[in-house]
Amino acid sequence: MANSKYEYVKREFESDRSLPASNWIVVRIDGCHFHRFSETHDFEKPNDESALRLMNACATSMLEKFRDMVFAYGVSDEYSFVFREGTEFYQRRESKILSLCVSFFTSVYVMKWKDFFPSKELKEPPYFDGRVVCYPNLKTIRDYMAWRQVDCHINNQYNTCFWMLVKSGRTEKEAQQTLKGTFSKDKNELLLQQFQINYDDEPAIFRKGSCVYRAKVETKVKSDDYGNPITRTQSVTTVANVDIIGPQFWEKHQDILHE
Numbered sequence: 001m002a003n004s005k006y007e008y009v010k011r012e013f014e015s016d017r018s019l020p021a022s023n024w025i026v027v028r029i030d031g032c033h034f035h036r037f038s039e040t041h042d043f044e045k046p047n048d049e050s051a052l053r054l055m056n057a058c059a060t061s062m063l064e065k066f067r068d069m070v071f072a073y074g075v076s077d078e079y080s081f082v083f084r085e086g087t088e089f090y091q092r093r094e095s096k097i098l099s100l101c102v103s104f105f106t107s108v109y110v111m112k113w114k115d116f117f118p119s120k121e122l123k124e125p126p127y128f129d130g131r132v133v134c135y136p137n138l139k140t141i142r143d144y145m146a147w148r149q150v151d152c153h154i155n156n157q158y159n160t161c162f163w164m165l166v167k168s169g170r171t172e173k174e175a176q177q178t179l180k181g182t183f184s185k186d187k188n189e190l191l192l193q194q195f196q197i198n199y200d201d202e203p204a205i206f207r208k209g210s211c212v213y214r215a216k217v218e219t220k221v222k223s224d225d226y227g228n229p230i231t232r233t234q235s236v237t238t239v240a241n242v243d244i245i246g247p248q249f250w251e252k253h254q255d256i257l258h259e
């Protein structure tokens with residue numbers, strides 16, 4: 001590149017943090033003002049399934065676009081994306097990684113909107129904020145994901161109660177008062193007694209949030225001359241609404257968080 005006398009403005013003023021080596025890199029994005037955005041677009045309360053599926057489709061596109069992204073977990077208007085521990089994506093430059101994730105996700109959200117809301121016009125530009133956090137080992141990255149899923153559980157249980165109370169005629173203030181100071185088991189009890197709802201029967205996409213990862217799938221490509229199947233292992237980007245707090249998921253999918 002030409003060396004002009006103005007080059008110093010880059011050399012002396014720009015900085016771009018390199019994220020520390022040997023750390024799992026998490027980018028978490030979150031919709032800006034989605035409380036309002038969800039009202040503007042008449043999202044069903046507390047959970048609009050189409051909106052969640054749109055978020056999942058965007059996350060799937062992310063894993064298909066960025067090879068070093070190994071896992072994603074999403075709930076409500078947020079998604080966390082995990083890059084493998086040793087990634088050299090953009091030399092681990094923080095601002096490149098963060099800005100690419102946020103802008104790519106947002107573009108796909110807009111492009112896919114009509115697939116999930118064919119009869120709803122997109123009335124305002126959706127936009128997302130994002131942050132990067134590094135986790136130095138398997139324990140902390142696993143705990144990070146458990147933290148998000150516990151949050152999903154707490155919020156969803158509260159919101160399920162809140163909206164049942166409101167839909168049954170209580171004002172928002174009354175619903176808030178009713179739920180103040182209640183524990184998890186009180187909320188389950190309330191749902192069962194007043195609304196005959198067993199919380200565990202609610203759809204898993206609401207209760208567990210969504211995980212996106214590449215699963216190895218064996219597919220038959222053709223048969224050999226003797227009619228024996230010839231198979232190929234393909235990696236298929238998969239969405240699952242499952243528990244990631246306990247060890248079972250991670251034991252079954254050991255390749256995901258593996259260098």
Ligand code: ATP
Nearest residue numbers: 031032033034035038043046047048051052076077
């Ligand atoms: P901020 O800009 O600070 O993130 P916010 O309004 O987006 O503000 P959040 O705490 O991120 O607030 O909460 C997201 C809100 O978006 C939820 O409270 C909920 O009202 C709404 N929302 C997001 N996804 C859905 C969905 N699938 N169905 C219904 N409502 C949703």
Ligand code: ATP
Nearest residue numbers: 001002089090091093095096097099100101103104
């Ligand atoms: P990177 O991802 O590294 O930014 P890039 O392909 O975007 O790679 P840039 O150095 O940013 O490379 O250059 C942008 C390129 O996009 C230009 O070289 C040009 O080919 C093309 N381009 C951008 N805007 C226009 C435009 N208005 N008309 C024609 N070409 C354009």
Ligand code: MG
Nearest residue numbers: 022023136137
């Ligand atoms: Mg490490």
Ligand code: MG
Nearest residue numbers: 030031032034
């Ligand atoms: Mg938000």
Ligand code: MG
Nearest residue numbers: 030076077078
């Ligand atoms: Mg949020």
Ligand code: MG
Nearest residue numbers: 096099100103
């Ligand atoms: Mg460019």
